[in-house]
Amino acid sequence: MHVSDAHLDEVRTRGFTVVENFLEPDLLAAAWQALFQMFPSPEAYFADPERHAALVATQFSGLKLFPYPSNALNHLSVHPDLVDAARRLCATDDLHLYKIELWAKYSGAVNYDQAHHRDYSNHSLVVPRADDDFMQVTTFLLLSDVTEADGPTKVVPLDRTRDVPLTPWFVPMGAHADEEVAITGPAGSLFIYRTDVLHRGSAMTGSNRARFVLLTDFQPRGRPWTGKMAWPDRANSRLWSMALAPMTPAQRELFGFPKIGDPYWDEQTIRDVAARYPGMDMTPYQNGLSKTAA
Ligand SMILES: O=C(O)CCC(=O)C(=O)O
Structure with a gap:
């Protein structure tokens, strides 16, 4: 679903927004099936939690980094409407997709409660600017329904924290508890927020509950003081090759792939990149070469 200007304005002014029904039902259904190539389904997990103890050893044990064994998951992070929303927020066409994580949480074993914190702490060497320039856009795509009982992310609207210094990047546990908003919504909802927003993971209070989310983060390209993952x-x-080969050139550029027409491309690099990425259509790069040479 196209993300409206009203939603993006909410990110600018309130620090976050939730777009319900963002993901098309067929893409959601395919992603849901794909999850269980990597994680136990809720039914499988709760049938024998002991067998899956490693997944809940800590809050972060259910977190896996891109790429994944199915493009039904890999390609969600380059969904055209997600990229379009990030471009509009970052006010640039030259976008850098700098982090993808898939996170499964299961109730019962580990306490997922966190203190409010701001994500810039491990996404930047410096601090966010108070205006909208240099924005990093962080997102959660909900792949399962998230209710109050499913450990929703809890966010404090920006207007409540303007006077809370950026450093330290966290506040004591429980501070702002009465001002936080729970990010609930049906599977397929998109939560967008900024790296200067105080938020936290919360405990899963329901029994036999599982929460699956895909986190994808963007920033304008060319700011080496911000980022998180080094794609190479x-x-x-x-x-990786399976994920990138079927993408469009513009989608690959989000990861730093050389653009069509970049001086990097010549007959040798086109041939050898084709060998590294079976199935990748090199025609656009080849055509870009002829244009550069002309
Ligand atoms: O999982 C969540 O809802 C939020 C987690 C979080 O904010 C974090 O680990 O930095």
């Missing part, structure tokens, strides 16, 4: 470090797997 993830590129030496078959899954």
